Amino acid sequence: MDSQRLEEEFVKRVQSGAKIEASDWMPDGYRHLLIKLIHMHAVSEIMGVYPEKEWVPKAPNLRRKLALMAKVQDEMGHGQLLLRIVEDLAAPYGKGREELLDDLVEGKVKFHNVFHMEARTWADAGLIGWLIDGAAIINQASLLSTSYAPYARILKRICAEESFHMQHGENVILSIAMGTDEQRKMLQDSLDYWWYSLLFFFGPLEITPAAQKMLHYRIRTKTNEELRQKFLAKYVPRIWSLGLTIPDPTLHYDSKLERWHYAEPEWEVFQKIVSENKGPKSQERIALRRIAQDQHKWVRLAMTTGI
């Protein structure tokens, strides 16, 4: 069969709900998109550890410290599980774990904008658990229906672990919200700092050609904007209920259009943070990652050669 026909049949299969396994034939375009998406997902899990691990020594009590460490451990674990999936996909190109991790310190693979930002206060640490994990959960839940079965299976596991992250984040935020005026001020300040980063997290409004391809191959089944709307619907009422002010006076639910109206983030500014690693903490964290990678080389060597 010529490749044109193979591709057409493949698309017909995934569009009718078929799942693809690592050993199945797949078009190069499909493989590339998967590698790009899951590689970015994997390194984002790893880089997402930094803002939170910075708070492990400073957590307000032992239980919070244990919970934060457990969460850090989970996120590293998610990175490992996802890298394994990318390894299988990238094997035909001779790319393994070493190269996939090198790409991160060499700036060849991007990670989510939120992990370039600074976790300045304990409220920031809590807000990351509540809203950043919340946004990530909405994104990951939408990928449970992906056409690539190994990714779907791992996401099922990841989502199950995320339910603890969700409860932990909420618990931290609720206790700050019940605290002193000063603590509540700290929480408001944190929301002000993170709000537009959170909106940006879901990606641009327009459906880019790559995003269109992902929908075509059923790698994704929801658009960025659909997911952002779902996030707003679930979280805005809860943010308001805590007595917090969202730093966007135009934010409201438009019942005629049946969507949340919001002020858009400054797309170019945030895009630069991601594509050029120019966020407040990007370079510092990548440098730390580079040190870890060098110092732990012997561990990876022992794991691959068994010496």
Add this chain to the structure above:
Amino acid sequence: MEKQTEPSGVYEVFVQRDHLDPMMHVGSLLAPTNELALQLARENFTRREQILQIWVVPRTHIYSAEEDDFHAREMDRSYREVSGYTENGRLWRMFKEKEITLEEIVRYVEQKKQSKHDLHREESHES
């Protein structure tokens, strides 16, 4: 021919029912070769069920922990479990909100189209 004179070995059998399910251990069988083990596994375990994939693994290839305390939990781990945060529901009610669960989010995200009712319900919290 030579293979058939060898004693049969124990194979552990795993099946996968759906692409979204993991491989599940379903039992074991005796067979002289990998190929026969696979045939037998199909006959013994999947006569009715629609399944996607079967694995047969020689028991000698399975390595597992022998010490009893390998899986021991020395301390309370509720801080890393959802069950350690049951007070969230009560705390949200103090703010006139209700808790959310992961299952609720997954259901909500998987909806084909956002229903008008749902958005209104969420929105009405504010007013």
